[in-house]
Amino acid sequence: xxxxxxxxxxxxxxxxxxxxxxxxxxxxxxxxxxxxxxxxxxxxxxxxxxxxxxxxxxxxxxxxxxxxxxxxxxxxxxxxxxxxxxxxxxxxxxxxxxxxxxxxxxxxxxxxxxxxxxxxxxxxxxxxxxxxxxxxxxxxxxxxxxxxxxxxxxxxxxxxxxxxxxxxxxxxxxxxxxxxxxxxxxxxxxxxxxxxxxxxxxxxxxxxxxxxxxxxxxxxxxxxxxxxxxxxxxxxxxxxxxxxxxxxxxxxxxxxxxxxxxxxxxxxxxxxxxxxxxxxxxxxxxxxxxxxxxxxxxxxxxxxxxxxxxxxxxxxxxxxxxxxxxxxxxxxxxxxxxxxxxxxxxxxxxxxxxxxxxxxxxxxxxxxxxxxxxxxxxxxxxxxxxxxxxxxxxxxxxxxxxxxxxxxxxxxxxxxxxxxxxxxxxxxxxxxxxxxxxxxxxxxxxxxxxxxxxxxxxxxxxxxxxxxxxxxxxxxxxxxxxxxxxxxxxxxxxxxxxxxxxxxxxxxxxxxxxxxxxxxxxxxxxxxxxxxxxxxxxxxxxxxxxxxxxxxxxxxxxxxxxxxxxxxxxxxxxxxxxxxxxxxxxxxxxxxxxxxxxxxxxxxxxxxxxxxxxxxxxxxxxxxxxxxxxxxx
Numbered sequence: 293x294x295x296x297x298x299x300x301x302x303x304x305x306x307x308x309x310x311x312x313x314x315x316x317x318x319x320x321x322x323x324x325x326x327x328x329x330x331x332x333x334x335x336x337x338x339x340x341x342x343x344x345x346x347x348x349x350x351x352x353x354x355x356x357x358x359x360x361x362x363x364x365x366x367x368x369x370x371x372x373x374x375x376x377x378x379x380x381x382x383x384x385x386x387x388x389x390x391x392x393x394x395x396x397x398x399x400x401x402x403x404x405x406x407x408x409x410x411x412x413x414x415x416x417x418x419x420x421x422x423x424x425x426x427x428x429x430x431x432x433x434x435x436x437x438x439x440x441x442x443x444x445x446x447x448x449x450x451x452x453x454x455x456x457x458x459x460x461x462x463x464x465x466x467x468x469x470x471x472x473x474x475x476x477x478x479x480x481x482x483x484x485x486x487x488x489x490x491x492x493x494x495x496x497x498x499x500x501x502x503x504x505x506x507x508x509x510x511x512x513x514x515x516x517x518x519x520x521x522x523x524x525x526x527x528x529x530x531x532x533x534x535x536x537x538x539x540x541x542x543x544x545x546x547x548x549x550x551x552x553x554x555x556x557x558x559x560x561x562x563x564x565x566x567x568x569x570x571x572x573x574x575x576x577x578x579x580x581x582x583x584x585x586x587x588x589x590x591x592x593x594x595x596x597x598x599x600x601x602x603x604x605x606x607x608x609x610x611x612x613x614x615x616x617x618x619x620x621x622x623x624x625x626x627x628x629x630x631x632x633x634x635x636x637x638x639x640x641x642x643x644x645x646x647x648x649x650x651x652x653x654x655x656x657x658x659x660x661x662x663x664x665x666x667x668x669x670x671x672x673x674x675x676x677x678x679x680x681x682x683x684x685x686x687x688x689x690x691x692x693x694x695x696x697x698x699x700x701x702x703x704x705x706x707x708x709x710x711x712x713x714x715x716x717x718x719x720x721x722x723x724x725x726x727x728x729x730x731x732x733x734x735x736x737x738x739x740x741x742x743x744x745x746x747x748x749x750x751x752x753x754x755x756x757x758x759x760x761x762x763x764x765x766x767x768x769x770x771x772x773x774x775x776x777x778x779x780x781x782x783x784x785x786x787x788x789x790x791x792x793x794x795x796x797x798x799x800x801x802x803x804x805x806x807x808x809x810x811x812x813x814x815x816x817x818x819x820x821x822x823x824x825x826x827x828x829x830x831x832x833x834x835x836x837x838x839x840x841x842x843x844x845x846x847x848x849x850x851x852x853x854x855x856x857x858x859x860x861x862x863x864x865x866x867x868x869x870x871x872x873x874x875x876x877x878x879x880x881x882x883x884x885x886x887x888x889x890x891x892x893x894x895x896x897x898x899x900x901x902x903x904x905x906x907x908x909x910x911x912x913x914x915x916x917x918x919x920x921x922x923x924x925x
Contacts, residue, residue: 305358314355325418402443433457500702523557536566596844607677630665642888643675688736689718788853791908804853804874845879856908
């Protein structure tokens with residue numbers, strides 16, 4: 293099987309067939325040495341020349357040429373070979389450079405040349421070219437690559453400059469600590485909540501952009517401190533104000549168990565960055581290109597799924613830090629296997645759909661298809677984001693009236709979200725001068741940070757700019773929500789239930805769509821989107837249950853069409869199904885997605901499935917499902 297690099301060479305030769313190409317030209321395109329290209333060409337010829345479809349020939353003094361003998365079959369083969377990466381994110385040499393920098397910056401002593409050659413699987417000449425590029429990068433950060441005969445390579449310079457290099461070159465994102473899903477999410481959440489708490493305690497205003505950057509900065513700082521790398525004494529020339537120094541001290545002492553006596557220069561360095569807030573614009577730690585892609589993707593997810601992740605700091609940071617290692621794995625054909633794939637699909641089906649859509653956006657932008665296993669890792673991030681938006685079917689819409697600038701509401705917003713995240717559907721801020729432009733009656737509760745509330749005449753509960761537990765008590769009186777079994781069962785109906793026999797997956801899905809079209813107004817694209825979702829990944833959820841659904845919410849109302857089959861049908865290779873639920877959640881309603889965990893819970897109980905199959909009537913189906921739901925409330 294061809295590697296990613298070899299696929300790129302074949303794809304390029306196919307796009308430029310009809311002429312010869314020298315090894316030097318291919319080396320420049322691939323970002324490796326001529327020696328490495330010749331080795332890759334030998335492997336490619338051995339792989340493809342055995343077929344009658346195409347042939348790679350070599351002619352002395354001319355170079356290499358790809359001959360296509362069967363254009364139709366060649367087109368089918370080439371369709372599965374990705375285009376050669378054009379962006380720096382997926383180019384092999386830039387990725388090798390990042391790995392070299394990471395190994396050298398994360399090592400106290402010298403790194404042997406032989407070790408680098410083995411780890412990167414490259415030749416001496418390719419390593420020479422890579423190290424030459426490494427030196428050019430290091431010069432920008434006042435760092436120097438030194439070599440000692442018999443010992444190897446080492447980077448010399450100040451810790452402060454090393455951290456700047458790690459952050460600005462996206463190298464920090466390659467570390468294991470940044471993409472261990474559960475630990476990463478937990479630490480990001482803990483840091484965010486700690487920072488919000490400290491800034492509120494000190495009545496210190498901070499923007500959302502600065503808070504995001506500060507979290508990434510702290511992740512890097514803590515990782516370096518825990519490995520024994522500290523800012524050198526006397527290396528910082530300025531200091532923050534007394535207040536900023538106090539905040540920096542509180543942050544670091546509550547984030548790490550390192551003795552305070554060793555944190556002096558670290559505290560001073562953090563205080564400097566708090567004072568010079570703009571410094572964080574250059575210290576974000578994740579490239580602007582990746583940040584823009586993730587933000588654009590979250591906005592597209594908002595449009596298609598009606599779920600707004602764009603203000604979820606935790607999710608954006610987690611996705612960004614996971615992204616660079618993922619690009620590296622895609623580049624080298626080493627996408628991870630996920631042993632919990634089936635469990636993740638069953639437990640978080642809506643988040644899995646969002647992750648699959650996100651994978652399509654990655655494919656469109658980077659021309660690399662993400663496996664189901666990798667999508668499952670993204671599922672955990674998106675499920676985390678969903679839980680932090682709302683998990684209550686009767687979530688409240690809250691309005692806060694405040695003259696604060698939008699960038700200054702981040703602490704208040706985060707605190708309210710932290711207190712009531714499972715009860716809120718929507719949290720809006722409005723300036724008192726703009727209140728006449730909206731309808732306060734459309735909100736379930738109103739709060740104000742203004743001392744004079746003449747506009748709403750007491751209808752808004754006053755809270756502090758820096759809320760305390762007293763504010764929590766007042767807000768808690770105004771915010772409530774509940775779930776019920778009947779609210780879920782109301783999505784089923786006898787008109788959308790069928791019991792009988794079917795021969796194929798296509799037949800039964802078509803029947804359910806036809807049934808649904810008689811009771812609900814289905815958009816023209818509905819069936820097409822159901823088919824597209826089926827092509828993306830399996831909708832078999834286990835225990836003889838499948839739940840086909842559109843690629844994204846598209847109907848005006850939520851419905852579930854059910855088929856209980858007398859005999860099993862083949863759904864996927866090796867998977868047979870007897871219960872099919874065609875699920876469509878209404879668009880533009882973040883509350884609708886919480887139907888999925890309850891549907892999924894049925895799949896996880898084999899005895900309930902057996903009870904449904906024992907008697908295939910609608911009444912029995914509802915009775916069994918009701919009993920299953922009662923265990924959840």
